[in-house]
Amino acid sequence: MADPQYSFRSREVSPHQRAVLRALLWFTCSAVLCFAALHFYVGDIWLAVAELCLVAYAALLLYVLQEIERLRPRSLLFIVPFFIVMMYALASPENGATVFVWVLLVPLLSHLLLGRWQGMVVAMVFMGCAGVILARKFEVTPGMPGLIEVVHVILCAIAIAGFSHVYEASRERTEAELRRLALVDPLTGLANRSRFRDVFAQERQRFLRHKTPVSLLVVDVDHFKRVNDDYGHDAGDVALCFVADILAGRIRKTDVAGRLGGEEFGILLSGADIDYARPVANMLCERVRLRACRYRGQEIALSISIGIAELGRDGLDFRSVFANADRRLYKAKAEGRDRVVG
Numbered sequence: 559m560a561d562p563q564y565s566f567r568s569r570e571v572s573p574h575q576r577a578v579l580r581a582l583l584w585f586t587c588s589a590v591l592c593f594a595a596l597h598f599y600v601g602d603i604w605l606a607v608a609e610l611c612l613v614a615y616a617a618l619l620l621y622v623l624q625e626i627e628r629l630r631p632r633s634l635l636f637i638v639p640f641f642i643v644m645m646y647a648l649a650s651p652e653n654g655a656t657v658f659v660w661v662l663l664v665p666l667l668s669h670l671l672l673g674r675w676q677g678m679v680v681a682m683v684f685m686g687c688a689g690v691i692l693a694r695k696f697e698v699t700p701g702m703p704g705l706i707e708v709v710h711v712i713l714c715a716i717a718i719a720g721f722s723h724v725y726e727a728s729r730e731r732t733e734a735e736l737r738r739l740a741l742v743d744p745l746t747g748l749a750n751r752s753r754f755r756d757v758f759a760q761e762r763q764r765f766l767r768h769k770t771p772v773s774l775l776v777v778d779v780d781h782f783k784r785v786n787d788d789y790g791h792d793a794g795d796v797a798l799c800f801v802a803d804i805l806a807g808r809i810r811k812t813d814v815a816g817r818l819g820g821e822e823f824g825i826l827l828s829g830a831d832i833d834y835a836r837p838v839a840n841m842l843c844e845r846v847r848l849r850a851c852r853y854r855g856q857e858i859a860l861s862i863s864i865g866i867a868e869l870g871r872d873g874l875d876f877r878s879v880f881a882n883a884d885r886r887l888y889k890a891k892a893e894g895r896d897r898v899v900g
């Protein structure tokens with residue numbers, strides 16, 4: 559299997575985090591507002607003011623939430639003041655021991671919004687603070703009767719932190735695997751068509767902004783049906799991986815090779831105009847022709863045909879650049895195969 563010769567963009571695709579942050583912001587705007595009114599009423603003015611500031615901040619974030627692209631840093635910037643106000647409420651002499659149940663939210667929210675590592679660090683810091691506040695406020699000493707209640711709260715918070723951590727670790731692994739499967743062709747390990755078009759769109763942006771040339775090579779294995787017919791479908795799959803390995807192995811790290819479907823591949827050569835792309839394509843043809851593809855002790859003779867088009871010269875969108883490369887590919891086939899037209 560060919561290694562995917564490109565790195566996946568660390569695009570933040572975390573709809574669940576956005577949903578949790580939205581719920582937390584709504585909760586802050588409603589429940590914390592009620593607490594602010596209550597604390598005004600009982601004369602705990604500073605706590606009420608802190609809560610009102612938090613409510614205003616939450617309302618502002620709610621307003622812009624849809625536009626926020628990188629959610630995790632913003633979540634951190636909200637969750638830290640949220641927990642600070644919580645710690646302040648815990649320390650307030652007006653509040654009794656029951657207020658400590660809110661500490662149980664700390665590990666859960668931290669993990670859901672910040673992921674397992676950042677979440678664990680933030681949870682540990684604030685749970686530690688809560689423990690110190692609890693011990694000081696109620697002057698807990700070893701052997702005193704209330705100690706067992708304190709231990710309950712602490713152990714429950716630690717258990718929630720542990721479960722959240724395990725859950726988040728497994729969720730992150732699953733998400734990474736799903737994301738990989740959505741971008742990679744399972745047979746060859748190359749970028750799939752959808753990922754290939756994404757990269758084309760990025761290259762197109764670079765071209766429009768900086769005029770960086772890009773060439774598209776459309777590659778098709780010659781008489782591939784015969785490979786399947788003569789050696790069987792498994793041998794056909796091995797041949798496709800063989801070609802994919804050559805394509806991926808002979809291009810630069812900044813270029814991308816993808817499987818566009820069936821026995822058709824695409825290569826995007828970044829920073830390459832058609833004159834630069836032509837010798838690269840010829841070298842790929844030569845490699846496939848000269849290297850032996852082996853299947854169960856047999857040698858399968860393979861060749862490829864390539865059509866080349868250049869972004870800008872042959873159109874400004876995927877459809878037209880691809881159509882031009884494809885037209886040249888069929889010209890290469892018509893002229894006898896195992897050649898490059900572009």
Ligand SMILES: Nc1nc2c(ncn2[C@@H]2O[C@H](COP(=O)(O)OP(=O)(O)OP(=O)(O)O)[C@@H](O)[C@H]2O)c(=O)[nH]1
Pocket residue numbers: 745778779780781782783784786790791792793794795798819820821891895
């Ligand atoms: N083994 C295997 N075969 C595939 C796969 N995808 C498509 N094919 C086969 O690829 C063959 C393509 O055949 P054609 O489109 O006629 O093209 P060709 O035989 O390569 O002929 P030219 O392109 O004209 O040189 C078909 O027989 C498909 O069944 C795959 O994933 N694995």
